[in-house]
Amino acid sequence: xxxxxxxxxxxxxxxxxxxxxxxxxxxxxxxxxxxxxxxxxxxxxxxxxxxxxxxxxxxxxxxxxxxxxxxxxxxxxxxxxxxxxxxxxxxxxxxxxxxxxxxxxxxxxxxxxxxxxxxxxxxxxxxxxxxxxxxxxxxxxxxxxxxxxxxxxxxxxxxxxxxxxxxxxxxxxxxxxxxxxxxxxxxxxxxxxxxxxxxxxxxxxxxxxxxxxxxxxxxxxxxxxxxxxxxxxxxxxxxxxxxxxxxxxxxxxxxxxxxxxxxxxxxxxxxxxxxxxxxxxxxxxxxxxxxxxxxxxxxxxxxxxxxxxxxxxxxxxxxxxxxxxxxxxxxxxxxxxxxxxxxxxxxxxxxxxxxxxxxxxxxxxxxxxxxxxxxxxxxxxxxxxxxxxxxxxxxxxxxxxxxxxxxxxxxxxxxxxxxxxxxxxxxxxxxxxxxxxxxxxxxxxxxxxxxxxxxxxxxxxxxxxxxxxxxxxxxxxxxxxxxxxxxxxxxxxxxxxxxxxxxxxxxxxxxxxxxxxxxxxxxxxxxxxxxxxxxxxxxxxxxxxxxxxxxxxxxxxxxxxxxxxxxxxx
Numbered sequence: 001x002x003x004x005x006x007x008x009x010x011x012x013x014x015x016x017x018x019x020x021x022x023x024x025x026x027x028x029x030x031x032x033x034x035x036x037x038x039x040x041x042x043x044x045x046x047x048x049x050x051x052x053x054x055x056x057x058x059x060x061x062x063x064x065x066x067x068x069x070x071x072x073x074x075x076x077x078x079x080x081x082x083x084x085x086x087x088x089x090x091x092x093x094x095x096x097x098x099x100x101x102x103x104x105x106x107x108x109x110x111x112x113x114x115x116x117x118x119x120x121x122x123x124x125x126x127x128x129x130x131x132x133x134x135x136x137x138x139x140x141x142x143x144x145x146x147x148x149x150x151x152x153x154x155x156x157x158x159x160x161x162x163x164x165x166x167x168x169x170x171x172x173x174x175x176x177x178x179x180x181x182x183x184x185x186x187x188x189x190x191x192x193x194x195x196x197x198x199x200x201x202x203x204x205x206x207x208x209x210x211x212x213x214x215x216x217x218x219x220x221x222x223x224x225x226x227x228x229x230x231x232x233x234x235x236x237x238x239x240x241x242x243x244x245x246x247x248x249x250x251x252x253x254x255x256x257x258x259x260x261x262x263x264x265x266x267x268x269x270x271x272x273x274x275x276x277x278x279x280x281x282x283x284x285x286x287x288x289x290x291x292x293x294x295x296x297x298x299x300x301x302x303x304x305x306x307x308x309x310x311x312x313x314x315x316x317x318x319x320x321x322x323x324x325x326x327x328x329x330x331x332x333x334x335x336x337x338x339x340x341x342x343x344x345x346x347x348x349x350x351x352x353x354x355x356x357x358x359x360x361x362x363x364x365x366x367x368x369x370x371x372x373x374x375x376x377x378x379x380x381x382x383x384x385x386x387x388x389x390x391x392x393x394x395x396x397x398x399x400x401x402x403x404x405x406x407x408x409x410x411x412x413x414x415x416x417x418x419x420x421x422x423x424x425x426x427x428x429x430x431x432x433x434x435x436x437x438x439x440x441x442x443x444x445x446x447x448x449x450x451x452x453x454x455x456x457x458x459x460x461x462x463x464x465x466x467x468x469x470x471x472x473x474x475x476x477x478x479x480x481x482x483x484x485x486x487x488x489x490x491x492x493x494x495x496x497x498x499x500x501x502x503x504x505x506x507x508x509x510x511x512x513x514x515x516x517x518x519x520x521x522x523x524x525x526x527x528x529x530x531x532x533x534x535x536x537x538x539x540x541x542x543x544x545x546x547x548x549x550x551x552x553x554x555x556x557x558x559x560x561x562x563x564x565x566x567x568x569x570x
Contacts, residue, residue: 016076034099207268277318296536447479
């Protein structure tokens, strides 16, 4: 039997928590010692053995055991690895705070400790970099500024664990003075919106230039400092990197001492991949390399495992313009990482988890040098969502494309837009204003209600306005709609213009040969040809629309006027 003076200590590790062979596994035994929570994980066990932290605090054992049980149960039940690591980190912070305050840590006292910790977080919001309470003079520790959002989530993460430990029905968080961050997003003005767009474009150009500049030859042989041409910010100079102590087996020997160049490109490629596909970070970084199968879908491709090409699960979708870039990157990484199984094989110190290879530090360093805002993976997903919203002007369709509910998409990713506000207001008043509602409907398609001529408008073409259908054909703000109904309406409009041209007087001069109806026919034909040649689905739409016109079945927007021009014939 264990002696009364030395309590039995159960195994407080997490076997289901993945770690590299040279990483120290998480072990909550450190929480049983005064000061153990603040110690380095890789040194704490030797410090415990040497007696640095004194005797074990036996009164803490029931509390620590319950915390371990709850975190481990969630992990074994399929919970997130990163969530479990985050919970261990926040519990260590809570215990570290309690040790500095000389507070008792037991099942009976942990509620009081938690509320003191929440007050401590609140003070950090108010006081920012002031000296931490409870730290003696001479050993003062500065606390960095803490945002309301961070303070709330620290307290929330700790409460999630402790609520389960204490079997609470009402969360501890509800009894603190910390408030959830406001989710209301204020729309930015037109000038600020243009600046955000400009910064986003610069960030995207930088990623593309890094990928193009860090070729196989540059990554393996270029002399330092390596120079990368950036289209908007001038050349970027990369100094000689630090050497890694050991070369991972999956890396070619030609990269020895130059791993930072490969990692920089992989980081840029990962961010570009997330921006293109909308995939979340944890999924993207875990993707395995394989032979891919591409099938045309809308304006891009659905990508599957080649073995499952016959109706197999779609791994991700990409825009058509990105396919060639992605294929070039795969060739590059196969040459440098012939035995690695990951699409984004960051080079890490031997024995470290691959997932730790991405911190954003490399691209962040570049953006700091360029004076450019850094866009995180989540921010890039938000950029993609808002771009789709702007292009489609359809919330439900965009939510379906990004695989979120409308509520989730709007709450997490949508950014209020001055431009969309103007467009939506124009659409509303166009329907609601009795004066505007009496004007003639515009041509098939979408617009923002602000006519602007395209740069190459022919002299004889109708000037863009919102009264004549033909005026929409040379308006820079007119937008095609990706649907059969739109193609049918456009084909009906084309038929109407042909009737107009056939009824027009014979041209007497060269200038009269460029009749507006003739120009409209040519422009509509070009648009229909694009639909025909883009993919099979759109080609079928055009074919079906042409058959309907031959059968005398016209779109409702044009059926009445076509019938009148044909003398009442149907």
